Amino acid sequence: MSRRTLALGTALVLGLLACQEELTVRGSCPDLCPGGTPVVEDIVLPVLPGSDTSHVGYISHAGIPALLVSNGIAAGEARAWYRFEARPDTVFTDEGYKPYTIDSVALTVPLVVRDTLVKDLRVYLHRVSYGIDTTVTFEGLDTLLVEGSLIDSIAVHDTLRRGTLRLVLSGDALSRVELPAEDSGRLAVGVRVAADQPTGVRLGSTLSSVGAATFLTYIRTDVADTSRRRQTLTMPTVANGYLKVPDRVTGPDLLYLGGLPSARALLRFRIPQVIRDSAIPIRATLELEPAEPLRGLRSDFTAIQARGVGADFGAKSSPDLLFLQSPSLQAEGQEVVSIDVLSIVESWRGPRGRPQVIYLSLEPEGGSFHEPVFHSSRSPSGGPRIRITYVLPPRVERP
Amino acid sequence: MRRVALLSAGFVLLARSAAGQSSEFGVRALGLPSLPVSVRSHGAGGGFALFDAESPVNPASLVFVGRPTATFTLLHSWRTSENPFGRATGNDTQFPLFFAAGLIGRRMVGSVSASVYTDRTFALALEDTLTLRGEEVVVYDTLFSRGGVSDLRVAAAYSVSSRLAVGLGLHLLTGSNRFDSRRRHSDSTYAPVRVVNELSFAGLGLSVGAVLQPTRSLQLAGFLRLDGDLQIEKDTADLGELNLPRTMGGGLQWAPTRRLLAAGHVITQSWSRLDGDLKDRGGVGAVNTTRLGGGLEWLRDGTNPARFPVRLGVRFDELPFPPSEGVGAGRERAVSLGTGFRFAGGRGSLDLALERVWRDEGGFRERALALKLGVGVRP
Numbered sequence: 001m002s003r004r005t006l007a008l009g010t011a012l013v014l015g016l017l018a019c020q021e022e023l024t025v026r027g028s029c030p031d032l033c034p035g036g037t038p039v040v041e042d043i044v045l046p047v048l049p050g051s052d053t054s055h056v057g058y059i060s061h062a063g064i065p066a067l068l069v070s071n072g073i074a075a076g077e078a079r080a081w082y083r084f085e086a087r088p089d090t091v092f093t094d095e096g097y098k099p100y101t102i103d104s105v106a107l108t109v110p111l112v113v114r115d116t117l118v119k120d121l122r123v124y125l126h127r128v129s130y131g132i133d134t135t136v137t138f139e140g141l142d143t144l145l146v147e148g149s150l151i152d153s154i155a156v157h158d159t160l161r162r163g164t165l166r167l168v169l170s171g172d173a174l175s176r177v178e179l180p181a182e183d184s185g186r187l188a189v190g191v192r193v194a195a196d197q198p199t200g201v202r203l204g205s206t207l208s209s210v211g212a213a214t215f216l217t218y219i220r221t222d223v224a225d226t227s228r229r230r231q232t233l234t235m236p237t238v239a240n241g242y243l244k245v246p247d248r249v250t251g252p253d254l255l256y257l258g259g260l261p262s263a264r265a266l267l268r269f270r271i272p273q274v275i276r277d278s279a280i281p282i283r284a285t286l287e288l289e290p291a292e293p294l295r296g297l298r299s300d301f302t303a304i305q306a307r308g309v310g311a312d313f314g315a316k317s318s319p320d321l322l323f324l325q326s327p328s329l330q331a332e333g334q335e336v337v338s339i340d341v342l343s344i345v346e347s348w349r350g351p352r353g354r355p356q357v358i359y360l361s362l363e364p365e366g367g368s369f370h371e372p373v374f375h376s377s378r379s380p381s382g383g384p385r386i387r388i389t390y391v392l393p394p395r396v397e398r399p
Numbered sequence: 400m401r402r403v404a405l406l407s408a409g410f411v412l413l414a415r416s417a418a419g420q421s422s423e424f425g426v427r428a429l430g431l432p433s434l435p436v437s438v439r440s441h442g443a444g445g446g447f448a449l450f451d452a453e454s455p456v457n458p459a460s461l462v463f464v465g466r467p468t469a470t471f472t473l474l475h476s477w478r479t480s481e482n483p484f485g486r487a488t489g490n491d492t493q494f495p496l497f498f499a500a501g502l503i504g505r506r507m508v509g510s511v512s513a514s515v516y517t518d519r520t521f522a523l524a525l526e527d528t529l530t531l532r533g534e535e536v537v538v539y540d541t542l543f544s545r546g547g548v549s550d551l552r553v554a555a556a557y558s559v560s561s562r563l564a565v566g567l568g569l570h571l572l573t574g575s576n577r578f579d580s581r582r583r584h585s586d587s588t589y590a591p592v593r594v595v596n597e598l599s600f601a602g603l604g605l606s607v608g609a610v611l612q613p614t615r616s617l618q619l620a621g622f623l624r625l626d627g628d629l630q631i632e633k634d635t636a637d638l639g640e641l642n643l644p645r646t647m648g649g650g651l652q653w654a655p656t657r658r659l660l661a662a663g664h665v666i667t668q669s670w671s672r673l674d675g676d677l678k679d680r681g682g683v684g685a686v687n688t689t690r691l692g693g694g695l696e697w698l699r700d701g702t703n704p705a706r707f708p709v710r711l712g713v714r715f716d717e718l719p720f721p722p723s724e725g726v727g728a729g730r731e732r733a734v735s736l737g738t739g740f741r742f743a744g745g746r747g748s749l750d751l752a753l754e755r756v757w758r759d760e761g762g763f764r765e766r767a768l769a770l771k772l773g774v775g776v777r778p
Binding site for chain 2: 022034035038040042280281282283340342387389391393394395396397398399
């Protein structure tokens with residue numbers, strides 16, 4: 001055999017092996033469908049009766065991610081307060097501790113969320129007793145926020161969605177933030193808001209990403225180094241809090257989320273054996289029926305997060321880090337809240353399936369006007385349920 | 400002994416990869432049956448299948464093995480498939496036959512081979528509209544299937560006299576059918592689905608055959624094959640058994656001149672033995688089949704007959720498994736041509752066959768062009 005023939009034969013073999021297979025033919029079930037028509041089923045699975053509960057006490061005043069302040073909205077009245085670090089009466093210079101003269105002061109307040117449809121928003125800062133702490137009541141704080149205690153107000157531009165609000169005081173106005181010796185240089189302010197219509201805002205707290213309010217004092221000292229004569233004393237917030245009334249609706253027949261201290265809920269289900277061992281869920285939706293209209297702040301993102309748990313220890317169950325989230329709750333809405341929980345339901349399948357529990361919490365927890373309340377299995381109707389759509393696997397053994 | 404063990408292990412592995420060709424007529428039941436013929440015989444419409452030593456059909460034909468031989472076959476087919484749901488073109492590469500034989504003494508020849516018994520390689524694309532949660536959702540299904548039943552044969556032939564040879568073959572039916580079902584939805588809130596299953600097969604069979612040469616120019620051959628029940632498992636679950644058909648065939652080979660050889664055969668298979676079982680399992684049943692094949696080989700060079708002979712053939716097959724409910728089982732017609740040559744002093748061979756195939760039944764039609772390449776080694 002010539003080399004040419006051998007090369008031709010080799011090329012032919014390699015060429016055929018290199019061909020990319022294409023096997024697909026169009027078909028239709030059940031005419032040309034050896035496994036039969038795949039069957040899709042839909043099942044609504046109610047929560048196990050009496051097994052759905054809310055537990056309170058997860059986020060306290062010490063852990064709030066934002067401060068709520070409102071005026072006249074259905075979600076409730078809220079007032080906030082900040083307490084700043086003590087301002088020293090001397091400053092340390094190259095020449096030692098020196099007294100200073102105040103030129104001006106500034107209070108900055110981070111605005112996190114506002115309702116952009118509301119015009120003429122003003123944030124009012126009142127001077128309150130430095131002894132204010134988390135034991136104060138709404139009424140106790142609200143009575144302090146009167147004309148006589150007003151430091152000043154900050155007009156929020158209608159186009160500002162979020163950012164830092166700044167109030168500067170100088171001259172005679174400095175007397176409103178004068179810190180007498182008996183207060184040891186400490187300042188606390190109470191916050192309320194007003195606008196052309198009822199509204200609310202979320203302000204930064206010590207735990208929020210944008211930080212809390214700051215008390216700045218611009219001073220002059222009598223030192224030889226002229227570059228050191230003008231300084232700024234920055235006093236951060238050391239404590240903050242908010243109070244909201246009325247308190248959330250509670251009751252043994254209801255499930256509630258959020259609030260302060262915050263509430264979470266556990267829902268327990270039992271999926272049918274067919275889903276546990278062979279059927280393949282393609283969609284699973286948790287449905288929660290509000291027991292009352294969802295009260296909140298327009299434009300304020302609040303969602304319900306659903307998680308699986310590794311072990312069911314009731315209120316002390318450790319939720320997964322990964323979560324599934326509902327769309328943002330609509331203020332004044334009473335529609336059924338739906339959360340896609342397919343990955344949680346999938347984790348319940350198989351011989352080593354995880355506990356059939358859904359763990360619910362609110363985001364942002366402890367810092368939202370929303371305090372949703374849902375029907376439970378103990379309610380006359382409308383308890384939590386999961387709607388599962390699943391496919392029965394094709395019966396390929398069907399010839 | 401060690402060589403025999405290694406060879407046997409190798410053939411078991413080869414048997415798992417042996418496959419015929421993809422077809423929409425191979426979707427149902429066990430798929431598309433295949434007659435294991437060499438490339439030489441394939442080029443002549445399978446006409447020489449009962450006389451050709453390298454075609455593991457009639458065990459008695461092994462008696463024509465003159466020296467130790469090993470062959471490997473590659474098949475590539477291009478096809479256009481039509482059915483009531485659409486038209487598609489495709490191609491696939493398969494390895495339908497591995498064969499090895501050697502002399503055991505002066506009158507006996509032994510061989511092992513791995514070939515395709517049935518092939519169920521296909522891919523179906525399906526589209527449907529379902530109402531899910533009150534909304535119409537389009538679903539796109541794809542069902543891939545690969546593999547089928549492979550036939551591992553150990554056979555021997557004995558030359559009783561200069562005019563008569565007999566043969567016996569033991570068949571191990573094995574292999575698997577791997578399914579990969581996928582579904583996606585037009586609405587992405589529904590998760591895609593993927594299910595992978597495997598059907599595995601096991602069975603035994605026995606074949607006997609004879610070749611008789613009543614005159615110098617005429618040979619007659621016949622064989623009978625009895626296969627036992629085919630055990631089927633889905634993953635690890637036992638799905639029971641299927642009766643396999645009885646196969647019998649007869650043929651003649653005639654050499655009118657020194658340079659012309661003609662042969663033909665009739666083979667029948669009682670696939671209807673599966674009919675009840677298949678229907679009980681929700682299938683569309685099975686029917687008996689008859690296969691007719693015939694062809695000729697013209698030796699262009701009388702002094703070197705292996706140098707580019709011309710082979711021509713025609714074939715008519717009935718197919719056993721209807722592709723759909725209410726449709727017949729289908730027919731297959733083919734014309735083929737082939738050639739080949741030997742090299743390295745006859746120690747190596749290369750054979751080529753080209754076959755045009757038509758399959759049809761009801762609204763199902765398929766045209767295919769199959770190129771078969773055989774490489775042989777005779778040390």
